[in-house]
Amino acid sequence: MELEGHRVAIALSRSRRRTVGMSLQDGRVKVVAPAWVPLDEIGNILQHKSRWLSARYRDWQQRQANRLDPEQQWAHGAEILFLGQSCQLALCPELQGVVWHAQAARLVLPLSAQADPDQVRDRVHGWLQMQAKDILKERLDILSARSGRGYARFSLTHARTRWGSCTQDGHIRLNWRLVQFSLPVIDYVVAHELAHLRAMDHSPDFWQEVETILPGYKQAQSQLKGVTLDI
Numbered sequence: 001m002e003l004e005g006h007r008v009a010i011a012l013s014r015s016r017r018r019t020v021g022m023s024l025q026d027g028r029v030k031v032v033a034p035a036w037v038p039l040d041e042i043g044n045i046l047q048h049k050s051r052w053l054s055a056r057y058r059d060w061q062q063r064q065a066n067r068l069d070p071e072q073q074w075a076h077g078a079e080i081l082f083l084g085q086s087c088q089l090a091l092c093p094e095l096q097g098v099v100w101h102a103q104a105a106r107l108v109l110p111l112s113a114q115a116d117p118d119q120v121r122d123r124v125h126g127w128l129q130m131q132a133k134d135i136l137k138e139r140l141d142i143l144s145a146r147s148g149r150g151y152a153r154f155s156l157t158h159a160r161t162r163w164g165s166c167t168q169d170g171h172i173r174l175n176w177r178l179v180q181f182s183l184p185v186i187d188y189v190v191a192h193e194l195a196h197l198r199a200m201d202h203s204p205d206f207w208q209e210v211e212t213i214l215p216g217y218k219q220a221q222s223q224l225k226g227v228t229l230d231i
Contacts, residue, residue: 154173
């Protein structure tokens, strides 16, 4: 069927259920229908639900566009994200350490071209974490000073399910993977955690606090929607 201008496959299965059920999974429509319901009636039901399915399809497209690809390649010439920009990896065994060429957006690792992908990944992750320690702390200090919301302590986190956290005693943790995003996205997560210093829930007052700290945060917030942390 047509959804948002794209032809989307339909996977139909029959069951003993009494009604027609549907969902959108991995970019296709999955339909489960009773054995006695004819195909033309299923087609009519799909058309009737097309607006609902289109909304689900838009959500799926956004998650696909935003996700940090778990199929990331770890080899010479591959690309990674750093501060929202695509950067190329290069392997050079003659080097003594990692070298970052900012103008060329090129990260050179002291590894041979035949290096194991896990070894390349570990060196890249180590470098990103070193950058995150300084960059995230700097953004936190800037927004904290600008907004007058002081915090007690900062640390990096390796969490797989959260971009950040804030405790009642003012300890803010930020996920090192945020350093792959642009500064506006980083600032949104920082503002989110600073806002928890005033409100530990996600009430309207909390979101008003986020808006006060970072006006216009919603555009950056949308870029994190559906992003996975498995990189």
